[in-house]
Amino acid sequence: MEAKRTIGHNPDTIAASPPPFSLQTRMVVLTYLAYFFYYLTRKHLGVATHALTEDGFSEKLIAAVQTGYGACYAIGQFMSGALGDRIGPRIGLSLGMILSAIATLAFGIFPFVAVLAICFTLNGLFQATGWPNCCKVVTLWVSHAKRGRVMGFWLTCYIFGSLAANMIAGYILEHYGWRQVFLFTGVTVLLVGIIQGLFLINTPEDAGYSFGEDAPEIAVERGRGEGFSHMIREPAVLLLGFSYTGLKFVRYAFFAWLPYYLATAVGMSDGNSAYVSNGFEIGGVLGLLIGGIVADRFFPNNRCRLAFLALIGMVAALVVYRMSSASSGLWGNVAGLAVIGFFLYIADAIISGTAAQDIGGSGSAASAAGIINGIGSTSMLFAGMLPIAIKDRWGWDGVFVCFIILGVISSAILLPLALREKVGRAA
Incomplete structure (x- = not known):
């Protein structure tokens, strides 16, 4: 039976009527696809490295970019987590994917050393928006009792995403060249980022539902100990x-x-x-x-x-x-x-x-x-x-x-x- 919808978004007036399974599934699948496709603009540089070195880009430069990416990714995790709790995961996911796509497209269109160094180092910050915000969406839309098995399924996205990213980038590299690797992955992630912004819903309350007694923090006052x-x-x-x-x-x-x-x-x-x-x-x-x-x-x-x-x-x-x-x-x-x-x-x-x-x-x-x-x-x-x-x-x-x-x-x-x-x- 479909859950009864509630009226308004005031947490004091929303009744204990959990969101329908179809809506929960939609949010989980959206974030699954988001993190799956994040890998297209995460692993493309590694796949294209050999071709780039043959085209004049130095190994030391690419190694430095990868190190800078790693540093920005670690820092970005802290920043993205704080912002995700503050502004909501929908904006964080959508904006992160769009910026990562723009950084990738910029190098595909303007394949210069400076563009590679700046855009792909900053890409670490953009890629870092994925994990904290996806985790928050699943937390908000899945009850505590089912979270383990749902996350067990959901987390396969970063294995399958990694494998798919390697295969897709490898195929494009072999048949069309390294510039097309960055153009294709950039356009794809840009589209997925726009879809996240259009269809992802931050919380069940935003759709007029509530987990009520099954909410993960029923014993904690709203706003207390958060952030x-x-x-x-x-x-x-x-x-x-x-x-x-x-x-x-x-x-x-x-x-x-x-x-x-x-x-x-x-x-x-x-x-x-x-x-x-x-x-x-x-x-x-x-x-x-x-x-x-x-x-x-x-x-x-x-x-x-x-x-x-x-x-x-x-x-x-x-x-x-x-x-x-x-x-x-x-x-x-x-x-x-x-x-x-x-x-x-x-x-x-x-x-x-x-x-x-x-x-x-x-x-x-x-x-x-x-x-x-x-x-x-x-x-x-x-x-x-x-x-x-x-x-x-x-x-x-x-x-x-x-x-x-x-x-x-x-x-x-x-x-x-x-x-x-x-x-x-x-x-």
Whole structure:
């Protein structure tokens, strides 16, 4: 039965009539598509790098731009989280996508060094609008009881978005050239950003509905303990952020160097190393879907407990893979990487998404998600360079020891939250 609509947007007059499932689904799907398409203007430079160097752009320049992008992305997480809670996620998402598209189109139209350096460094700020604002939309439109399984589905967008971005940019690069990569991805993201601005609705109250007794922050007075200034002083948010730093380093190091490791250390061909590395993402998709269901059913009051267990599982999987990858063959490597991805993505989804939503609630979800992801994203500055520096000094075995140590540290940081009876809305 469709929920009864309420009249007016005054929170004191809106009755306990939740939005219809179709409207909730529409908001979740809109944000899923938004974050999926963010990747088109996030990964295009990496795909086109070789072609750019052949056309006269230096490796050092592109490396500097990528480093600047990472720094802006980390800073932008904090800014976007605060603004998302203040002005609403619809404007933040739409504006961020449009600006990212303009930065991409500018280089496609004016392919000069200065345009590359300025636009793609600033693109880190524009890309940072995605995560906090998408998390806030899901927080506002999905009840606490269903949030784990919904986020388990929703978070597959950044795996599928990453894979699709690589394939689309690669196809255009091969058939039309690198300038068309930036023109196509820019136009596509521009259109998706406009769609977000036209059709996304900030809150159920804006459409005349309310979750009432199922609202995520019914015990908190409106306006009390909300916003960036409160979340940045919340110990649980900071613990999640520092725990996420090690986890995100491992994930981005795998993104950057896994095919190279498989080719140079395991001895696979370039083609097989690319295919086998997808085992990491395949395991991640399974982890997100299964982890969301398990979190809702067995850990509804403290999803951080499942994240802690997943981190322990990830460390164990890394230990086994370190010892066996060189001798386990193609399918053995696929299986080993899938197990690592399975546990890593369960922990990733809870720490950066669901736990941030649980603590931030409808008033501060964007700020909490932005702070956690902002702290975690500082590790992106080192995930490209540090693994190779360690490999040159101690070999690939040293790199995996580094991953294992970081996993243990992340687990230890998360332990105080895992031991709590409940991790929820910060008052």
